[in-house]
Amino acid sequence: DSGVTQTPKHLITATGQRVTLRCSPRSGDLSVYWYQQSLDQGLQFLIQYYNGEERAKGNILERFSAQQFPDLHSELNLSSLELGDSALYFCASSPRGLYEQYFGPGTRLTVT
Amino acid sequence: EDQVTQSPEALRLQEGESSSLNCSYTVSGLRGLFWYRQDPGKGPEFLFTLYSAGEEKEKERLKATLTKKESFLHITAPKPEDSATYLCAVQFSGGGADGLTFGKGTHLIIQP
Numbered sequence: 001d002s003g004v005t006q007t008p009k010h011l012i013t014a015t016g017q018r019v020t021l022r023c024s025p026r027s028g029d030l031s032v033y034w035y036q037q038s039l040d041q042g043l044q045f046l047i048q049y050y051n052g053e054e055r056a057k058g059n060i061l062e063r064f065s066a067q068q069f070p071d072l073h074s075e076l077n078l079s080s081l082e083l084g085d086s087a088l089y090f091c092a093s094s095p096r097g098l099y100e101q102y103f104g105p106g107t108r109l110t111v112t
Numbered sequence: 113e114d115q116v117t118q119s120p121e122a123l124r125l126q127e128g129e130s131s132s133l134n135c136s137y138t139v140s141g142l143r144g145l146f147w148y149r150q151d152p153g154k155g156p157e158f159l160f161t162l163y164s165a166g167e168e169k170e171k172e173r174l175k176a177t178l179t180k181k182e183s184f185l186h187i188t189a190p191k192p193e194d195s196a197t198y199l200c201a202v203q204f205s206g207g208g209a210d211g212l213t214f215g216k217g218t219h220l221i222i223q224p
Binding site for chain 2: 002004031033035042043044045046047048055056058088090094099100101102103104105106108
């Protein structure tokens with residue numbers, strides 16, 4: 001158990017819909033990262049938050065957004081969903097940027 | 113473009129048969145190289161961090177090494193429970209992002 005929690009574990013929704021994924025980092029960790037894992041692309045970095053503020057963006061689509069709240073939990077919002085958005089979405093956390101990242105169990109999103 | 117390449121893509125070994133997994137990288141300014149283990153449908157599990165060429169880390173049957181161009185994950189006398197996908201990731205300086213760039217992984221199967 002990494003100490004990072006994610007909800008829900010599974011999510012099935014239809015194209016065009018919007019969903020919210022939730023992540024609670026390890027106690028004391030200020031940085032939260034979101035990653036997408038698909039069969040063809042592998043693990044891809046989406047976005048990073050540090051202590052409530054957006055720090056960096058990776059390969060995140062404009063239809064996706066995220067935020068980190070004062071209690072440091074984070075949410076990833078996915079809108080106008082397409083079939084290609086079906087993937088595993090992982091959250092990771094670290095104390096600061098230059099440390100190993102600990103991953104949560106993931107949310108499996110299926111868009112039908 | 114910063115890239116991480118892992119080889120082989122898949123490896124099947126007999127129990128007790130030692131081998132090495134390779135991770136080569138082309139990044140402008142390596143800050144850290146990370147090894148993770150991932151079981152099917154689960155989040156990556158942190159194994160090692162390497163920061164500079166010549167550094168080595170060990171944990172049970174695994175040993176990670178780093179040069180200026182590549183890293184190796186040596187597995188000695190593996191057991192069936194070592195079967196998993198092993199992921200290599202790099203963190204590089206540039207753009208202010210702490211997100212990891214992952215390789216596609218090596219799928220390791222240890223047969224009893």
